[in-house]
Amino acid sequence: MAYLLSDHQYGKAESRMVRIYRDTARHEIRDLNVTTALRGDFAEAYLSGSQAAVLPTDTQKNTAFSYTKEKGVATIEQYGLELARHFVSEIEPVSGARIEIEEFLWERAVIDGVEHDHTWLRKGQEVRTAAITVDATGEYVIAGLKDLIILKSTGSEFAGFLVDGYTTLPETHDRVMATALDVKWRYAAADGGDVVGGVDWDGIYASAKAIMVKEFATLQSLALQQTLWHMGTAVLDAHPEIVEIKLKAPNKHHFDYDIARFGVEQKGEVFHADDRPYGLIEATIAREDAPAAHDAWKFSAGLA
Structure with a gap:
């Protein structure tokens, strides 16, 4: 019986990263959980074990961390677009990328009636989410909450x-x-x-x-x-x-x-x-x- 590898993708799931902006005395925080998934012709990795076309998931993780500084995290949608575009445009075997992001929200501590410059309390209401897909058909942003x-x-x-x-x-x-x-x-x-x-x-x-x-x-x-x-x-x-x-x-x-x-x-x-x-x-x-x-x-x- 013949078998067909009908679909596949691979990536690094749930990289927990915290980006602190320290450009002024009043710091800012972005707290993210980032998943990357690459799409393309990686069939040989499954069929023969060849890694010639495979960008390691560890490299994907490193890129995600570095991009929080290189490109910044003005919003998780913008950050996810920058990251997905990088993988598709600069990594030759990659024809599509999906970036899934959870953002955990914080609010400033209030000390003696004044917001503190570098202390926060975790907000407990919801998790903000974004899922960005870039491939040959275009760019797609899905935002939301859970x-x-x-x-x-x-x-x-x-x-x-x-x-x-x-x-x-x-x-x-x-x-x-x-x-x-x-x-x-x-x-x-x-x-x-x-x-x-x-x-x-x-x-x-x-x-x-x-x-x-x-x-x-x-x-x-x-x-x-x-x-x-x-x-x-x-x-x-x-x-x-x-x-x-x-x-x-x-x-x-x-x-x-x-x-x-x-x-x-x-x-x-x-x-x-x-x-x-x-x-x-x-x-x-x-x-x-x-x-x-x-x-x-x-x-x-x-x-x-």
């Missing part, structure tokens, strides 16, 4: 669902709704190729997050599915630079705990937070005229 845990204590319903012989879930018109959002959005590219210039990566990130939080909070939700639709379309309405958005939301269930058996009145005030199993709700929303994504969503470590 592990944004959000909860509202009312304003959510779940009723009128399909029922069969195994259904035990009661209908409710007032429930706690909570999730840990994982959202990724794809930016448009110019002329079907390179990423459009002048994108306000930080501004759009902050705006998209704020829009999604507002929709979650203010929509009288009939289902988590409906909430995701409103969150995604609101981001697309506000930002023409974004052509596609993917949302993933585990339903972090909160069930009424029976304290009536202890003679204590329960009026939707005490809950059991049940972390598993959980409903997992996912949606992809794209503009009708969205350009082709090609391999933009093809992941490596899958961290971004």
Whole structure:
């Protein structure tokens, strides 16, 4: 029987790097987890063990570290583009590169009411992400966030669902709704190729997050599915630079705990937070005229 090596890529996963800017007395910090993946004709490495066309994953790691100083980390999107372009344009066997980045956010310590110049506290809200792909079809930037845990204590319903012989879930018109959002959005590219210039990566990130939080909070939700639709379309309405958005939301269930058996009145005030199993709700929303994504969503470590 003949076999075909139908697909392959290789790289260095999860290089943890911290870039400190010390140009002035007030320092800045960027805390990253970077994965590189190279694509091209590396079949011989698999079929015969030949490494002639293989750029070591250790070299990829070294380049990623050095580029935090050489090119800087103004934003993770800009940094990822610089790194991906390097591998594709300067390493001959490489025809495509994907850079996945997690950014862990910090906030300045406040001492006697004043922000400190070189001390930070780790922010616990979410992890910012970016996934950059550069290949022969163009440049693609996917930005997003994950592990944004959000909860509202009312304003959510779940009723009128399909029922069969195994259904035990009661209908409710007032429930706690909570999730840990994982959202990724794809930016448009110019002329079907390179990423459009002048994108306000930080501004759009902050705006998209704020829009999604507002929709979650203010929509009288009939289902988590409906909430995701409103969150995604609101981001697309506000930002023409974004052509596609993917949302993933585990339903972090909160069930009424029976304290009536202890003679204590329960009026939707005490809950059991049940972390598993959980409903997992996912949606992809794209503009009708969205350009082709090609391999933009093809992941490596899958961290971004």
